Each structure stands twice: as C-alpha cells, then as structure tokens.
Amino acid sequence: MAVSVRFNESELRLIKEYAALYNISQSDVIRKATMEMIEDALDVKTLEDAMERVSKNGSKMYTMDEAGKELGFL
Numbered sequence: 001m002a003v004s005v006r007f008n009e010s011e012l013r014l015i016k017e018y019a020a021l022y023n024i025s026q027s028d029v030i031r032k033a034t035m036e037m038i039e040d041a042l043d044v045k046t047l048e049d050a051m052e053r054v055s056k057n058g059s060k061m062y063t064m065d066e067a068g069k070e071l072g073f074l
Contacts, residue, residue, distance in 0.1 A: 015029050
C-alpha cells in the first residue's frame with residue numbers, strides 16, 4: 001500500500017542526505033524512522049504498564065545484573 005507524506009524543503013534535503021550517506025532509498029529512511037519511533041513508543045508504554053503493576057502489587061523489579069546473579073549466570 002502506498003502512503004503519501006509531505007516534507008518541507010529542508011526536511012526533504014535532510015532525508016536525501018541521510019539516504020545518500022547510507023546508500024539507501026528515501027523510502028527506506030522514512031520507513032525505518034517511522035518503525036523505530038513506533039517501536040520506541042510501544043517499549044515505553046510496556047515499561048510504564050509494568051512499573052504501574054509493580055507499584056500496585058508490590059512486586060520487585062530486577063536489573064539485568066541482579067537477575068543474572070539471582071539465576072546464577074554471573
């Protein structure tokens with residue numbers, strides 16, 4: 001499915017320069033940036049939901065190092 005997006009001249013110039021620098025298409029630049037933005041937002045939402053559950057039920061959160069020590073990996 002095709003989607004149309006409008007950019008001003010400076011935005012488009014920046015996208016073109018980035019695409020040229022990494023030898024990828026402008027569409028790939030826009031697609032990758034969009035998907036990364038969405039994935040980041042979903043990760044933040046997942047973390048916020050987990051932290052809310054922890055604060056409500058008193059569960060404990062562990063860092064990666066703490067979890068590794070607890071499980072005997074470190």
